[in-house]
Amino acid sequence: MEPFFKMKVGNGDEFDITDKIPDLKYLGVDDASSSPQFTNNYQDLSGKDGSFFVSQTLAKRTFNERFVLFTRNWEEYQLAKHEIYKxxxxxxxxxxxxxxxxxxxxxxxxxxxxxxPIQSGANYANLTIPFDLPKPYRYSLYRSDSPYTFKQAGWQFGMNIPSRDVLNYHFTTNSFKVYNASDIKVDPYFQKHDLKMIIKFNGSSLKVHNRTTDTTWTYNESSDGNHTIIWDGQLLSTYLDGNQVNGKTDFGYLSLDPEWNDIECTGANSVDITFSFPFIYLI
Structure with a gap:
């Protein structure tokens, strides 16, 4: 595969940087500066030796992307430099x-x-562009429920996927297993991770329980199976046919441990539920 650097600015479409600046060649990320930044938090207690471990977080980090710019003359070099900054x-x-x-x-x-420039008057330069990552992760290109997730462009080695053939994120039974291919727990409550449940059910109420993480979310009113309920974990909000209905819930939440999670749905006669989230990676 030819080296490429593709980017998507804001809500725009993805493009290859060489489509915008043909004279710029991508050399790769500087691995020496891209490691996860683990931060340990401790508590000191008076009269006690040492410190007590409280939690570990991942601080924001920086990826330094390396390029070389080679143009035919000084004038083209100046134009390309302007386009890069723009x-x-x-x-x-x-x-x-x-x-x-x-x-x-x-x-x-x-x-x-x-x-x-490499030297005064030269028309080529090596440059490193640093990207600050407020959320210090890489994410899967597609969400778990996308039809492209397990196609050729949607996965690669090192993504913790045991077999593309056995993974499914749409369920119509009251008990099932959800596979989280992430390196870490998907935790929308404490870490503001992206996790959605898209639900239709028939019954007097619905309680979704992840027995693996012992987290639950409950919808306390009845549904006839014709309405779409979306729980958005990142916003900790529930929507009924697009309208916010947090008051119909117990304000609970679900998290997903890495690998298999045992899910149980109770209170409903029938359930149609989809788990939608991007997989999260540390490198």
Whole structure:
């Protein structure tokens, strides 16, 4: 596969950077600066030796992407330099995907960078563009319930997928297993991770219980199976046919451990439920 650097600015379409700046060649990420930034939190107690571990978080980090710019003359060099800064200076969140991680993306904001010729008067330059990642992860290119997730462009080695043939995220039984291919727990409550349930059910109420993480969400009113209920974990909100109905719930939430999660639905005669989320990766 030829090296590529594809980006999506804000809500725009994805494009290859060489389509905008043909003289720019992608060299890859600087691995020395892209490691996860683990931060341990401790508590000191008076009269007790040492410190007590409280929690571990992942701090924001920076990916340094390396390029080389080679133009035919000094005038073209100046024009290309202008186009690069114009492209990255839009003050919007940028989604990045590269050939090495073609089925993963990250979201970052460009930090300050210089474009300087190799020597005075030269028409080529090596440059490094740093991206600050407020959320320090890579994500799967597609969501779990996308028809493209397990197609050729939707997965790659190193994504914790045991077999594309056995994974399913749409269920019509009252008990089932959900596979989380992420490196970490998908936790919408404590970590604001993206997790949605799209539900239709027939019955007096519905309680969804993840027995693996012991988390639950309950819809306390009846439904005839003809209405769509969406629980948006990142917003901790529930919608009935597009209208917010948090008051009809117990304000609960679900999280997903890595690998298999045992889910049980009670209170309903029949259930049609889809789990929709991107897989989360540390590298």
């Amino acid at each position: 492209l990255f200076g839009q003050r919007k969140l940028i989604r990045v995907r590269t050939d090495i991680n073609s089925a993963k993306v990250y979201f970052g904001y460009v930090n300050a960078f210089d474009i300087s």
